[in-house]
Amino acid sequence: ETGVTQTPRHLVMGMTNKKSLKCEQHLGHNAMYWYKQSAKKPLELMFVYSLEERVENNSVPSRFSPECPNSSHLFLHLHTLQPEDSALYLCASSQDQSSSGELFFGEGSRLTVL
Amino acid sequence: QKEVEQNSGPLSVPEGAIASLNCTYSDRGSQSFFWYRQYSGKSPELIMSIYSNGDKEDGRFTAQLNKASQYVSLLIRDSQPSDSATYLCAAGMEYGNKLVFGAGTILRVKS
Numbered sequence: 006e007t008g009v010t011q012t013p014r015h016l017v018m019g020m021t022n023k024k025s026l027k028c029e030q031h032l033g034h035n036a037m038y039w040y041k042q043s044a045k046k047p048l049e050l051m052f053v054y055s056l057e058e059r060v061e062n063n064s065v066p067s068r069f070s071p072e073c074p075n076s077s078h079l080f081l082h083l084h085t086l087q088p089e090d091s092a093l094y095l096c097a098s099s100q101d102q103s104s105s106g107e108l109f110f111g112e113g114s115r116l117t118v119l
Numbered sequence: 120q121k122e123v124e125q126n127s128g129p130l131s132v133p134e135g136a137i138a139s140l141n142c143t144y145s146d147r148g149s150q151s152f153f154w155y156r157q158y159s160g161k162s163p164e165l166i167m168s169i170y171s172n173g174d175k176e177d178g179r180f181t182a183q184l185n186k187a188s189q190y191v192s193l194l195i196r197d198s199q200p201s202d203s204a205t206y207l208c209a210a211g212m213e214y215g216n217k218l219v220f221g222a223g224t225i226l227r228v229k230s
Contacts (some may be wrong), residue, residue, distance in 0.1 A: 110162035
């Protein structure tokens with residue numbers, strides 16, 4: 006595998022469910038990111054991890070909980086979501102935090118909250 | 120609220136023409152600027168970065184930056200149908216920190 010891979014690619018969940026999104030990067034990068042992409046809206050940065058340490062949390066509701074066990078893996082744990090959380094969730098990586106604009110994105114996880 | 124504004128389009132150009140995509144940003148302190156291309160159903164892909172006033176060329180792509188006017192543009196020469204995609208402009212602080220994306224411009228190149 007190369008690049009940034011995300012699983013699952015599609016997820017449908019009820020408002021009371023708990024699920025997790027997984028991201029793995031094979032690029033040897035040190036920084037990883039979660040972005041939210043909603044239709045007709047700009048990409049929204051959610052979380053930034055640098056060398057497994059969370060360095061940015063952009064006022065994201067606590068129903069989204071990130072986890073970065075090592076520099077290659079990133080998770081987004083989801084619980085008690087709302088229908089407005091339905092969106093494409095993109096994981097990205099960069100060489101390090103000093104190259105935060107040069108992002109390599111995964112294919113995304115399309116989330117639908119019923 | 121820091122913002123990056125783009126015309127949503129669609130911008131339609133004939134094959135072989137020059138496509139001109141524009142972007143303005145609100146934070147005068149922005150120092151790094153990026154263009155990403157996103158095909159329908161796919162993830163964004165970095166195509167150009169620019170940090171200094173002026174032009175930067177890479178193949179058929181030219182990025183232009185005017186910090187005084189807070190304006191960034193992307194020119195695509197000899198447009199091909201395969202260039203049809205949404206183009207995202209992003210502005211950030213040094214090295215791309217605090218990156219803010221625009222909502223994107225849809226480009227359609229007609230053969």
